[in-house]
Structures are given as C-alpha cells and as structure tokens.
Amino acid sequence: MGMGANARREVVLQLLLTLCIWGNVRVSEGIWLTLPESGTKCVSEDIHTNVVVLADYVVVSEDNSHLPTISIKVSSPYGNTLHQKENATHGQFAFTTEEAGNHLACFWVNDQNEGGGVVSVNLDWKTGIAARDWESVARKEKIEVSSVRFIIFSLIGLTYKYKKRRG
Numbered sequence: 001m002g003m004g005a006n007a008r009r010e011v012v013l014q015l016l017l018t019l020c021i022w023g024n025v026r027v028s029e030g031i032w033l034t035l036p037e038s039g040t041k042c043v044s045e046d047i048h049t050n051v052v053v054l055a056d057y058v059v060v061s062e063d064n065s066h067l068p069t070i071s072i073k074v075s076s077p078y079g080n081t082l083h084q085k086e087n088a089t090h091g092q093f094a095f096t097t098e099e100a101g102n103h104l105a106c107f108w109v110n111d112q113n114e115g116g117g118v119v120s121v122n123l124d125w126k127t128g129i130a131a132r133d134w135e136s137v138a139r140k141e142k143i144e145v146s147s148v149r150f151i152i153f154s155l156i157g158l159t160y161k162y163k164k165r166r167g
Contacts, residue, residue, distance in 0.1 A: 031123050034119070035070065035108065043105050044105070047101070052128065054127075055105070057091055057123045060119075061118070061120070062118050069110045070089075070121060074093055075104045077100065
C-alpha cells in the first residue's frame, strides 16, 4: 500500500526539520575572488563528512575583448583531488565529502593572460541543504515549489535563531 499525498508531504517536512535541527543547513555562499597575475588564491570551508557540495565558477575580466582562462584545483582535507580543470572560463564541481575538515579550492590565472589586467572569479559555493535541487523534490512529491522555498527559508531562519541563542 502506497503513502498518501498528505503523508508524503509530512515526511518531507519532517525530514527538512530534522536536517535543520542537526545544523547541516548552509546557505549559498557566493564570493568574488580577485586573482593575482602570478600566484594562487584559495578559499576553504570546514565541512563534515557526508555533506553534498556544489559550486559554480565563472571568470570575469575588465577587458571585454579578451576573456582570460584560469586553472582550479579542489582538494579534500587529506590532499585528495576532488576537481581539477585547466584553461577554464567557467565550470562546476560537485561531490559528497568523505573526509571531515577544510576543503580547499585554489584558483590561478593561466600564463596566456595576454591582456594582463584584473581577473576576477565569481564562485557560488553551496553545501548541505542549499546544494539540493529542491524544485525536483517538490515536483516529485507534488508540493508547490514556492511552499518548499518558504519552508526551507523559514527553517534556516529558525536554525539561525536557535544557534544564536545557544551561544
């Protein structure tokens, strides 16, 4: 016998609430990096095991006539390479953490940056619940997408207030 629509919705809501209480709620963290002409710029985040990570990155240059390329390497706390790409102007990486600790993403400008000038990278790094495709979950469970967004943001707000009170 299958679960009814109301029972499925309740299970999804309970799952969301449980995840929020566990403290695995992370919001998307979009940042801009200005890369040096030579050398590397890295960002890191301390992440628990079994957490989904999804990131998009794109190169932006002041010189509209030439878009420089970059290289990127993402490493686990023990130095395992999780993503590596050279000569990129944009890209995406995704993984589920197997090791707890600081996960490191390093970016550098390739030698072919003929125009010189400032090279920036927009990095949209998402972990945990923020990395999940909640629209497909809503469609599958026949829940209105706007309702799921409202529930997620409400739970994120409640979790933030709870953590702030705890100290």
